[in-house]
Amino acid sequence: MLGSPLIGVIEDDEDVRLSLEDLLHSLGYRTKSFASADAFVHDEECRPDCVLSDVQMPGMSGIELTRHIRRTQPDLPVVLITAFPSKDIARQATDAGASSFLRKPFDPADLLACLERALRRPDD
Secondary structure, three states, X not given: OOOOOEEEEEOOOHHHHHHHHHHHHHOOOEEEEEOOHHHHHHOXXXXXXXXXXXXXXXOOOHHHHHHHHHHHOOXXXXXXXXXXXXXXXXXXXXHHOOOEEEEOOOOHHHHHHHHHHHHOOOOO
């Protein structure tokens, strides 16, 4: 697993966060998880290759986090997930610069496809 992409997982629901970690590990990814977007933003050591974040969280939302990442790390891909999808949220996610937007619950194959697209280098 050493050398595999590092996914920053931001999810306030601990059970969902642990499930995402397990799923990502089974897919061959390394993870570093955070219970909030604020915790992720203030961790100066985490250098993920991609961020997987819930949209609705206390404090900074996934949409706000995506906007922050676009300003500070424009090349860092963000995949947003939500249990409460709407056309407005999907538009906000796209406008903020999210690479993908998934509705919970999602098929692991769909998440894998989103991560592969997000991690693809332009010269690949």
